[in-house]
Amino acid sequence: xxxxxxxxxxAVARFALSSRILxxxxxxxxxxQLFIGVIMVASLSYYPMLLAIHRPLGVAILAFAAxxxxxxxxxxxxxxxxxxxxxxxxxxxxxxxxxxxxxLVQPLTGWAMLSAARFPITLLGPLHLPGxxxxxIDVYALLRECxxxxxxxxxxxxxAHVCAVLFHTLVLRDRLVDRMxxxxxxxxxxxxxxxxx
Amino acid sequence: xxxxxxSDHAGExxxxxxxxxxxxxxxxxALTRRGALLGLGAxxxxxxxxxxxxxxxxxxxxxxxxxxxxxxxxxxHVYGRHDGFRRNHxxxxxxxxxxxxxxxxxxxxxxxxxQPGSVALIGRFSLGGGLPDQADKPDTVRGLGLLFxxxxxxQWRTAMINLPVFTDSxxxxxxxxLLASKPLPDTGRPDQEKMAAFLDRHPExxxxxxxIKQSSPSAGFVDSTFHGLNAxxxxxxxxxxxxxxxxxxxxxxxxxxxxxxxxxxxxxxYLFDDLIRTLAQRPLQWRLVLTIGEPGDPTNxxxxxxxxxxxxxxxxxxxITAVQTEEAGNARDINFDPLVLPDGITASDDPLLAxxxxxxxxxxxxxxxxxxxxxxxxxxxxxx
Numbered sequence: 001x002x003x004x005x006x007x008x009x010x011a012v013a014r015f016a017l018s019s020r021i022l023x024x025x026x027x028x029x030x031x032x033q034l035f036i037g038v039i040m041v042a043s044l045s046y047y048p049m050l051l052a053i054h055r056p057l058g059v060a061i062l063a064f065a066a067x068x069x070x071x072x073x074x075x076x077x078x079x080x081x082x083x084x085x086x087x088x089x090x091x092x093x094x095x096x097x098x099x100x101x102x103x104l105v106q107p108l109t110g111w112a113m114l115s116a117a118r119f120p121i122t123l124l125g126p127l128h129l130p131g132x133x134x135x136x137i138d139v140y141a142l143l144r145e146c147x148x149x150x151x152x153x154x155x156x157x158x159x160a161h162v163c164a165v166l167f168h169t170l171v172l173r174d175r176l177v178d179r180m181x182x183x184x185x186x187x188x189x190x191x192x193x194x195x196x197x
Numbered sequence: 198x199x200x201x202x203x204s205d206h207a208g209e210x211x212x213x214x215x216x217x218x219x220x221x222x223x224x225x226x227a228l229t230r231r232g233a234l235l236g237l238g239a240x241x242x243x244x245x246x247x248x249x250x251x252x253x254x255x256x257x258x259x260x261x262x263x264x265x266x267x268x269x270x271x272x273x274h275v276y277g278r279h280d281g282f283r284r285n286h287x288x289x290x291x292x293x294x295x296x297x298x299x300x301x302x303x304x305x306x307x308x309x310x311x312q313p314g315s316v317a318l319i320g321r322f323s324l325g326g327g328l329p330d331q332a333d334k335p336d337t338v339r340g341l342g343l344l345f346x347x348x349x350x351x352q353w354r355t356a357m358i359n360l361p362v363f364t365d366s367x368x369x370x371x372x373x374x375l376l377a378s379k380p381l382p383d384t385g386r387p388d389q390e391k392m393a394a395f396l397d398r399h400p401e402x403x404x405x406x407x408x409i410k411q412s413s414p415s416a417g418f419v420d421s422t423f424h425g426l427n428a429x430x431x432x433x434x435x436x437x438x439x440x441x442x443x444x445x446x447x448x449x450x451x452x453x454x455x456x457x458x459x460x461x462x463x464x465x466x467y468l469f470d471d472l473i474r475t476l477a478q479r480p481l482q483w484r485l486v487l488t489i490g491e492p493g494d495p496t497n498x499x500x501x502x503x504x505x506x507x508x509x510x511x512x513x514x515x516x517i518t519a520v521q522t523e524e525a526g527n528a529r530d531i532n533f534d535p536l537v538l539p540d541g542i543t544a545s546d547d548p549l550l551a552x553x554x555x556x557x558x559x560x561x562x563x564x565x566x567x568x569x570x571x572x573x574x575x576x577x578x579x580x581x
Contacts, residue, residue, distance in 0.1 A: 170236030
């Protein structure tokens with residue numbers, strides 16, 4: 001931790017390529033899934049159509065989250081930028097853990113919840129998954145409440161995450177977003193150093 | 198290879214050792230007051246769009262939108278809130294049995310439930326309305342929900358009633374009719390003016406009521422015909438798709454459609470009690486009849502009947518062998534969502550189907566989260 005803090009940020013060190021690709025593949029899936037879930041339960045006419053997307057998309061997110069967790073354990077993170085205080089680093093670390101946990105637990109909760117209500121877990125046509133929870137309406141009730149609570153938490157964490165990255169990138173101008181870039185970025189530090197000197 | 202990638206790596210390797218504390222200086226160089234304000238504006242703008250977007254999507258910013266929650270609220274407004282019970286068809290009895298397919302349905306549908314053979318059934322007999330302890334009356338809508346447990350975990354769920362057509366063609370119409378038919382506390386009957394005003398605006402309901410009144414309800418559940426009402430698309434193994442409506446027609450009743458004559462001193466649950474007593478003597482059977490629509494037959498309007506001459510297929514026999522007091526684990530805990538369909542059956546363009554699925558889900562979630570009370574209909578109290 002302290003080693004990381006003292007590291008200079010001459011050039012913005014990036015996340016591993018696999019991490020960056022997984023991040024940007026999952027981001028639109030998760031945002032879409034959150035909106036689909038919220039629109040779905042509030043809609044009389046789009047409910048079945050959105051539900052038919054929500055189930056397989058949730059399973060896809062679960063699969064990606066598992067791959068991403070394995071990737072996380074096998075790759076080193078780039079050091080924090082010097083623009084992040086120790087408190088901010090702690091928040092960033094814990095919110096990352098929270099996001100990983102939610103991305104894994106939320107699809108599992110949805111899957112288990114449908115299992116408890118005896119619903120077939122239909123993915124596409126005749127393709128479906130087995131149940132993973134006892135058929136019990138009380139279990140369903142609990143999981144259903146968890147699914148809403150986790151969705152709310154996921155939305156808040158996502159919003160905080162994007163706001164923090166935007167704040168760093170647009171207000172502090174520390175090129176934080178470049179760490180996750182899959183697009184070409186300007187060599188940051190040399191220019192900044194030039195202005196300094 | 199991205200140019201940025203290359204230079205970043207180069208920078209990492211070359212610059213790191215030589216540099217000391219560059220960050221604050223380099224930041225100062227990049228920061229301007231104007232830039233910071235614009236940046237803050239962008240952060241606030243994102244947060245606003247994000248939060249408002251989700252709030253709008255969830256219906257919280259649209260108080261007039263008809264959502265599944267508001268639909269369920271209306272049932273509670275009209276019938277009161279009864280913890281643990283369905284918002285509609287609250288009074289009921291669980292049942293079990295089987296469906297013996299004769300294979301004739303294969304001609305129009307590839308769903309495995311239509312292959313020759315037998316699948317297990319869970320059923321539920323019910324009365325329309327949100328009162329779980331209402332007194333049985335002959336003209337109250339009767340319901341039969343079925344869950345066909347097909348092979349490989351496939352399911353087919355349907356919730357049918359004993360009316361030949363439905364009273365409303367749209368969810369909005371149903372929603373308005375619920376309020377218009379709310380009994381006044383002093384008379385116990387709906388407000389005539391409100392009902393008349395509703396019917397003026399909904400000629401489709403007037404026409405449907407006329408059809409419904411042409412036949413009086415049968416004596417009980419045992420000799421009731423139940424109709425799926427909404428149209429569905431059936432696709433066979435060759436890929437041909439046809440519109441279908443289904444009904445179940447009672448078998449083995451000596452004279453079907455006996456006009457309803459309630460017993461001279463009908464008990465509060467006489468319809469259910471008769472069902473329980475009959476079933477104690479013999480299993481109950483219905484034929485599953487699939488009626489095939491032709492081009493021009495309405496698939497999006499459950500208030501309109503299809504011509505009598507339409508071809509129909511007798512797909513097999515539904516047998517109910519036992520009934521159970523509603524309790525944990527039986528039909529009480531099943532949502533007879535009409536859009537849980539096996540591969541080979543899909544929803545038509547009937548707007549009621551999506552709305553039913555959405556509102557049933559809301560009702561199911563609400564009652565699942567509420568404390569449960571015993572059902573009014575109790576098998577043990579009927580059979581000594």
